[in-house]
Amino acid sequence: MSFHIPETDRPRIVILGAGFAGLALATRLQKSRFQVVLIDKNNYHQFQPLFYQVAMAGLEPSSIVFPLRKIFQKKEQVYIRVTEVQRVDLERREIHSSIGALHYDYLVLAIGAKTNFFGNENIARHAIPMKSVAEALFLRNAVLVDYEKALITPDYEERQGLIDIVVVGGGPTGVELSGSLAELKKYILPKDYPELNTDEIDIYLLEGGPALLPGMSDKASTAALRYLQELGVKVKLNALVNDYDGEHVSTNNGDRIHSKKVIWAAGITGNTVAGLPSDAIVRGNRIRVNDLLQVEGHPEVFALGDIAYLETKDYPKGHPQVAQTAIQMARHLARNLHLDKPDEWRPFRYKDLGSMATVGRNRAVVDLPKWSFQGFFAWAAWLLVHLFQILGVRNKMVIFVNWVWNYLTYDQSLRLLIKPKAPRGRLESELIE
Ligand SMILES: Cc1cc2nc3c(=O)[nH]c(=O)nc-3n(C[C@H](O)[C@H](O)[C@H](O)COP(=O)(O)OP(=O)(O)OC[C@H]3O[C@@H](n4cnc5c(N)ncnc54)[C@H](O)[C@@H]3O)c2cc1C
The missing domain is CATH 3.50.50.60 (FAD/NAD(P)-binding domain)
Incomplete structure (x- = not known):
């Protein structure tokens, strides 16, 4: 070859x-x-900022990935190799x-x-990362499978392990994901699983430092904390995770939380x-x-x-x-x-255009170089910026329609449990990244 x-x-x-x-x-x-x-x-480009929406069944994977060959169709001097x-x-x-x-x-x-699992083998083995669309889909499946199992699990302790979810890392990914999980719990799970007592579901966000969204302004991190608490997320600051065995996650503060799903967004x-x-x-x-x-x-x-x-x-x-x-x-x-x-040749100079994170509907934080704002307008700005950055007109339209639909109906329609299955004699790993 x-x-x-x-x-x-x-x-x-x-x-x-x-x-x-x-x-x-x-x-x-x-x-x-x-x-x-x-x-x-991979034969596609991935739009990582929206992975969490795929993981939370808000968007289909195909709207945030784009085939490389399509981008360079008819470009004779560009060769793609996978x-x-x-x-x-x-x-x-x-x-x-x-x-x-x-x-x-x-x-x-x-x-x-x-x-980055910081060299902790246990965490690397059991926690769920979210650095590719395949991992986002894995998380979506893991959440859905565990709620199905919870319905048929009479033992309280065992059920808690299935329904409680821990997110580790209070950067934009952790904040967006835990906000999204809280909305799933609030708006969707009670409709999908009426037999399940959704009040029993706890969403935790564990952050090792003293504030959320390190790198953003104090205003932004305070607002993000308030928004998450309003949504019922249990935010624990200065909580460094030191182990996870697939059942219990433990922190330096002596906390021990029972959960089969620890989502690791604590570093790269x-x-x-x-x-x-x-x-x-x-x-x-x-x-x-x-x-x-x-x-x-x-x-x-x-x-x-x-x-x-x-x-x-x-x-x-x-x-x-x-x-x-x-x-x-x-x-x-x-x-x-x-x-x-x-x-x-000229030296590179970075132009800081600001940063933003969304916590949920009507709740987001935006830091511009000289101005910072939160709430509905920040949320609208977040939507516009992300929509603008997505490649392809079709993807923009699909995402826009999905967002409007989800906003109006408080619902998402992608809660399908589709597991890749390889023909006999082929490895499933051939199908997955
Ligand atoms: C969940 C999540 C949310 C994020 N949200 C935001 C956000 O809201 N705003 C923001 O600004 N940033 C965000 N980021 C960060 C942002 O996505 C990254 O900074 C950005 O993707 C970096 O671009 P890059 O081209 O350096 O690397 P990447 O976009 O990661 O691209 C690297 C590419 O290299 C390929 N590759 C790696 N190794 C090999 C190899 N050995 N051979 C062949 N190919 C290889 C990979 O497949 C990948 O396609 C987020 C990241 C994540 C994970």
Whole structure:
């Protein structure tokens, strides 16, 4: 097997990862002097900010993922390959995966990050991460299966383990997910499971630090806490989870909560490919780059997005690992690459456009660089920004219709338990990421 990419006179730029950064770069280079090879282990781009809505049966997966080949239809100089790259050879300028080796003139590492379990094997084995659409679907199934089981479980203790849910990590993902779970409990479960006493369901949000939404303003974190408490979420601050055996989760405060579903949204660590110099890998498993986004000592190798670690005066601990950083880095690199002479290249400067998180209907928080607001207008702003960012007109329309429907009816229609099933002789892992 080989990559089967034609040799041409054009310099070849290989982009690893079709997330926010890789996709934005490939899109901007599609009509350039380069031959672009875009590689991802999936054949689609995932819109991570809406994973939680798939997990909570509010959106179908197909409206937040987008097939790569559709984006680059008729783009003759863009080649897509679906494979997981395991190793780079910086001396020979090659990348290696199970389909072979491929030479590059320029290499862009935009491989993003994965869930960080901080080395705790037990937590990694039993907790549910949410870093891919497959994991979001797994969570949706796990929630639905356990409510079905709860109906036929007479023992109170055992039933509590099935119906109580613990979310770990009070960043935007944890806040959005626990708010969404609280709304599921309030509006939907009483209708779907009238035999179940939904007052017995507890949703916990455990955050290791002293406040929710670290990195956002005090106003935002106070409002988020209030909104979650109004929705009945049991928020525990300064609660560091130290173990989870699949039944009980325990914290440094001595709390022990019985739950079969612990959702882990407590941190990320960079994805890895072998072959990078060890001094280029810094905290959080990120790749250190200079302000031209190049890996030191390798001006033809770049890192962008979550995986890139760029220290500047304004960001002494690296840039925020959010979609805007990834997109802005990609746009910047594309602009530099369009210039023939590298001495004309400009250093990257991040423009902070603000941050936002939603807790539930009419409840969200928005921090703009000079202004912060909460409540209904923040929620409307959150909806608009996310709708605008989603790829594809069809997806925008489907999501908009879903949101309006859910808002008007207090209901979602996607609570289907569909489990992938492989034909005999095929592994189910072949079907799932
Ligand atoms: C649940 C959740 C909610 C979020 N909400 C927000 C939000 O509201 N706002 C916001 O700004 N940010 C949010 N983020 C963060 C945001 O999604 C990331 O900052 C952004 O995706 C980073 O873009 P990236 O291109 O660096 O990496 P990614 O988008 O993660 O893309 C990396 C790509 O690389 C591929 N890949 C990895 N390793 C390999 C390999 N070895 N070979 C081939 N392909 C590989 C992956 O399949 C993936 O497609 C959220 C993240 C999560 C998980």
